[in-house]
Amino acid sequence: MIPTVLGEVGSGDLGRTYMHEHIFIATADVQANHPTDWGDDDTRVAQAAKKLGELAAQGVRTVVDPTVVGLGRNIPLIQRVAERVPELNIIVATGIYTYDSAPLYFRYRGPALNDMLGADVPDPMVDMFTADITDGIADTGVRAGMLKCAIDAEGMTPDVERIMRAVARAHHRTGVPITVHTHPTTRSGTHVKRVLCDEEGVDPGRIVLGHSGDTTDCDHLARLADAGFVLGMDRFGINVDLTFEERAATLVEMCRRGYADSMVLSQDAACYNDWIDPDVLRLLTQWHYLHLGEEVLPYVRERGVTEKQITTMLEDVPRRVLASSDGRRKGSR
Template sequence: MSRVRTVLGDLPPEELGVCDAHDHLFFASPRLPGQELDSVPDARTELAAFRELGGRAVVQWTPYGLGRRAGELPALARASGVHLVAATGLHQDVHYAADTLARLAGPALAEVFVAELTEGIGDSGVRAGLVKVAGGFHTLDAHARWTMAAAAEAHHATGAPIAVHLELGTAPLDVLELLCDTLGVPPHRVILGHLNRFPDAQVHRQAAESGCWLAFDGPSRTHHATDWRMPDAVRDLAEAGYGDRLLLGGDTTTAAARSVSGGPGMPHLLRRVAPRLARAVGEETVRHILTANPARAFAAEWR
């Protein structure tokens, strides 16, 4: 039976509710000094604001070694009434110190992922509900191929979905070729993130044809054309018959981007993005993208 693995235990998919399919309550990277998401009160405020607008679930894509604070998540889920899903996995190598990567080098990486999916993250008791990995800009380097091979191994061992950070939305077809064609991961277990940052309709349709999930997650921080083209990209896919493969997320990665700090934060997804998309594709399609789709995308028959 398929279940969504939340920080409070496995959940029937139909109970997930309105879902922010890609966001961060906690995140810390040397690439973003001074912008760490590490405040528990601020995380609580973000969740409360999201809940007030009808949000019921948040999938946190923060992977290994980037300040997940997994031990804080159960209390936040209970206090907010929002289901939370945690992640294992590994981001691009630029987010890690060399000694961290050296410690994980080799085939043992898959064992780390499997342990966090089945036993828990550290001593928190919180089990991850997905594996997050990352590609490069228009390519997959050796680090990406190593982490994706480990993610595929973890998927085959547990059934976990694999979520992929696409650098500026690029190389989705390379990711699918590696994960699905070479490593044998079923396309419906793969979630491609940040497609809004590279709004190429032909590439989007090619990816959708595989049966994978396509996530449009996070407003542009520099008002790129990707922001105003996003509704058209979603409409194009929905009209082509792929509305049941789409996901939406907020992807808050810095303290300044939180609503409590004056940024868009988690509430932006339901306050501004969803109504804007409804004008392009209709309210029913948006409801489906926010509820039925994530319920299927993040559910797994856990082994």
């Protein structure tokens, strides 16, 4: 059984699944003090429900929303959206998103106190992540079905490594899979392998290397897939460093090489994202929830990607990743 915002569903009921889509990305402190373009909650919820309803009408049955601490996770708002689109399963995540430093809350908690106290202090992150999975997030009753961390161009900073190890330990307690924001240009997936797999013992088959489609280096992607990782080809529509054609060509080539069973698809889109100026967002005309269905899939079909491969990437692999291998999600602490 997989936890969603509206309750558990069987893994066989996930259907066509987008493994990396946000609903709201918001900078909490800024929005609380300078709510310039958010407007009101009711309007934002209605807009999100409309866009997600259109996605569901395309045949998508499930989305994973990896919005965690550092991205403005707001589960009560997500609950309101989910109630308006009950035909779409929404799976939420727990973890911390940063490219360099952990939130200041953790600076003098946990391992940061080891030298000061001369003792091995447990990391509170592990209990926090575990509780989000086993008990529910805050007092909402909504349980997380995915763990999330990040490594970007800044590399494996001490805090990035700390969060990654906390995610690994929560994974071992709960069996919940992990998605990692990666930076394939710097081949950060190799660092993920060292920390999460080689040192923390996480099965790479339970890890999605997010944003793998940000590179055209298919040899590098093939090596990661051969190591057992799932590749997130999940930024279709963000045609900035790569063009639409380059992203699609990478997917086509990886399918040609036989790696459909190592990939998942998505767009990393959102209904609201305050990280980018609205005028800039409007220039990214293909970055929206419907892009995959309307433009990407027809394009890659014409270039040899089969219906079986599409089903594998959009249904079979997500189901394999999301289904807990040991049923420890509930009450495991």
